Amino acid sequence: MSTTQTNDKNSQYVFPEPTIRRLPWYLAYLGRLKDAGVEYVSSTQISKDINVDSSMIAKDLSHLNIKGKTRIGYHVASLEHELQEFLGFKRLHNAVIIGTGSLGSLLLQDAGLYDYGLRIVAGFDVDPSKEGSVIGGVPVYGMDSFEERLPGLKAEIGVITVPANCAQQVCNRIVDAGIHALWNFTPFRITVPEGIVIQNTSIYAHLAVMYNRLDLRNHTGKE
Numbered sequence: 001m002s003t004t005q006t007n008d009k010n011s012q013y014v015f016p017e018p019t020i021r022r023l024p025w026y027l028a029y030l031g032r033l034k035d036a037g038v039e040y041v042s043s044t045q046i047s048k049d050i051n052v053d054s055s056m057i058a059k060d061l062s063h064l065n066i067k068g069k070t071r072i073g074y075h076v077a078s079l080e081h082e083l084q085e086f087l088g089f090k091r092l093h094n095a096v097i098i099g100t101g102s103l104g105s106l107l108l109q110d111a112g113l114y115d116y117g118l119r120i121v122a123g124f125d126v127d128p129s130k131e132g133s134v135i136g137g138v139p140v141y142g143m144d145s146f147e148e149r150l151p152g153l154k155a156e157i158g159v160i161t162v163p164a165n166c167a168q169q170v171c172n173r174i175v176d177a178g179i180h181a182l183w184n185f186t187p188f189r190i191t192v193p194e195g196i197v198i199q200n201t202s203i204y205a206h207l208a209v210m211y212n213r214l215d216l217r218n219h220t221g222k223e
């Protein structure tokens with residue numbers, strides 16, 4: 001389960017989160033069409049293939065700088081390009097990871113994040129045994145050098161993968177050091193000052209939803 005807040009009373013138009021969440025579905029679908037050599041696709045066809053209402057698709061895509069042609073639909077490659085631009089996947093965003101344990105190490109080794117515009121430039125950890133290591137080609141430094149190294153890393157995003165009991169303290173330190181966007185993987189609901197973007201991501205919350213739906217299914221006896 002993930003939620004994004006832009007804690008900024010002065011922010012301009014904020015796209016509805018459900019719209020932003022659906023756009024990557026269209027992108028993945030368009031990638032498949034492109035690989036299959038399909039040149040044009042209509043919102044009706046997209047609707048049939050990915051099971052989203054076609055009027056909702058048309059509304060979602062109206063936010064983009066592209067128009068579909070009557071009776072032909074959208075040019076697949078152009079729509080894919082526009083979606084990637086809109087979603088920020090084409091732009092590289094430098095990030096640092098705080099906490100290079102199980103989850104932090106996995107993220108450091110996930111080359112796929114780069115394809116989605118996230119370039120992790122360094123990891124930081126309080127554990128001295130991790131200092132000086134390289135995970136997934138990314139150097140890991142001690143937390144004591146965090147403030148000193150940060151300006152040179154040109155990072156705009158801080159990824160938080162520390163134990164929940166120190167999440168808030170780590171968050172405060174990252175924000176004080178000048179980072180404006182946080183991707184929080186801990187189950188702790190951290191609070192941030194106005195103007196800081198925060199994205200909470202927890203697979204555990206998704207598990208809870210799945211268990212709840214499974215229980216419901218088992219009780220209603222639906223096959």
Ligand SMILES: NC(=O)c1ccc[n+]([C@@H]2O[C@H](COP(=O)([O-])OP(=O)(O)OC[C@H]3O[C@@H](n4cnc5c(N)ncnc54)[C@H](O)[C@@H]3O)[C@@H](O)[C@H]2O)c1
Nearest residue numbers: 099101102103125126127161162163164185186201202203
């Ligand atoms: N979001 C998810 O889907 C998901 C999945 C698994 C774990 N988690 C959460 O991610 C966090 C990390 O989980 P893990 O399994 O990788 O734990 P872990 O214990 O393997 O790693 C935590 C790392 O943080 C470091 N650390 C501790 N305090 C620190 C501090 N003040 N500053 C910098 N580094 C510090 C530790 O030395 C360790 O290397 C936990 O909060 C966990 O609940 C989230």
